[in-house]
Amino acid sequence: METILTLNNLTKKFGPITAVNNLSFSIEKGNVYGILGPNGSGKSTTLGIVLNVVNKTSGDYSWFNGTESTHEALKKVGAIIERPNFYPYMTAAQNLELVCKIKGVDTSKIDEKLKVVELYERKHSKFSTFSLGMKQRLAIASALLNDPEILILDEPTNGLDPQGIHQIREIIKVIASQGTTILLASHLLDEVEKVCTHVVILRKGVSLYSGSVEGMNASHGFFVVSAANKQQLQAELSTNPAFGTIKEEGENLVAYLNEPMDASEFNRQMHAKGIALSHLVKRKESLEEQFLEITKNLN
Numbered sequence: 001m002e003t004i005l006t007l008n009n010l011t012k013k014f015g016p017i018t019a020v021n022n023l024s025f026s027i028e029k030g031n032v033y034g035i036l037g038p039n040g041s042g043k044s045t046t047l048g049i050v051l052n053v054v055n056k057t058s059g060d061y062s063w064f065n066g067t068e069s070t071h072e073a074l075k076k077v078g079a080i081i082e083r084p085n086f087y088p089y090m091t092a093a094q095n096l097e098l099v100c101k102i103k104g105v106d107t108s109k110i111d112e113k114l115k116v117v118e119l120y121e122r123k124h125s126k127f128s129t130f131s132l133g134m135k136q137r138l139a140i141a142s143a144l145l146n147d148p149e150i151l152i153l154d155e156p157t158n159g160l161d162p163q164g165i166h167q168i169r170e171i172i173k174v175i176a177s178q179g180t181t182i183l184l185a186s187h188l189l190d191e192v193e194k195v196c197t198h199v200v201i202l203r204k205g206v207s208l209y210s211g212s213v214e215g216m217n218a219s220h221g222f223f224v225v226s227a228a229n230k231q232q233l234q235a236e237l238s239t240n241p242a243f244g245t246i247k248e249e250g251e252n253l254v255a256y257l258n259e260p261m262d263a264s265e266f267n268r269q270m271h272a273k274g275i276a277l278s279h280l281v282k283r284k285e286s287l288e289e290q291f292l293e294i295t296k297n298l299n
């Protein structure tokens with residue numbers, strides 16, 4: 001596997017605030033990564049550090065296995081970390097021509113990239129006539145002009161209407177399918193689930209989960225149970241290594257599984273211990289519930 005970016009114990013402090021706290025993960029070529037976390041969790045700061053616009057406090061990061069200086073490496077990175085900003089009185093094509101001049105890229109790429117973001121038909125329209133979604137798509141085209149190895153997007157669908165959101169997500173998928181690695185920051189679980197293959201969940205700068213999006217969904221579920229002798233049931237559950245968190249929910253206990261187990265097996269085990277269950281249901285959290293569970297744990 002080809003590593004595009006590696007973060008090692010990266011930390012950023014703003015005075016008393018630790019915006020990014022010992023963050024480590026790596027990005028492999030061809031995948032779509034999401035940094036997922038609520039507002040203020042350190043997503044933008046992380047992107048700012050690896051793009052060399054925010055100074056790290058400690059730790060390290062390296063592009064392309066450290067084979068190139070950050071300056072050289074960043075020439076192979078396309079990034080949009082601010083609101084799209086182009087000349088309003090110039091057309092889409094004219095704006096991209098200017099970007100080509102600045103980046104030293106041939107203008108022959110302009111039509112191809114406008115087609116990727118579905119703005120080719122509007123290439124001669126002035127930027128000032130574009131909707132926010134179109135502006136964002138033009139920014140993506142601009143970031144793609146030099147055929148970057150990786151495209152970095154900070155909250156790519158913020159402020160867009162549902163149709164605009166859908167369009168951007170589809171475009172990201174197309175770009176990824178053409179082999180460009182993608183790293184995006186989002187506070188939307190739904191976005192990461194729909195677009196990304198891998199996710200790093202951040203909360204207060206700390207990584208709570210890092211791995212495949214599927215893996216995030218690989219919970220073993222939980223039992224909602226009750227018995228006449230609730231204390232005995234609770235004692236049994238809390239000493240049973242098959243279970244992690246045990247919570248009370250009204251009359252019932254909610255016991256989260258650390259390993260696979262079906263309800264009949266659990267019932268059999270309880271019966272063998274002399275515990276007669278009066279209620280037993282097995283459930284699995286939705287991804288959203290799991291996300292909330294993961295992000296609230298470190299309170």
Ligand SMILES: Nc1ncnc2c1ncn2[C@@H]1O[C@H](COP(=O)(O)OP(=O)(O)OP(=O)(O)O)[C@@H](O)[C@H]1O
Pocket residue numbers: 014017018019037038039040041042043044045046187
């Ligand atoms: N320049 C700065 N000076 C002081 N504190 C900052 C600065 N930039 C960010 N922070 C703080 O660092 C923490 C992380 O902010 P960051 O913008 O990285 O989070 P985020 O996850 O991108 O959130 P959002 O989506 O709201 O931008 C926050 O507490 C924020 O207030």
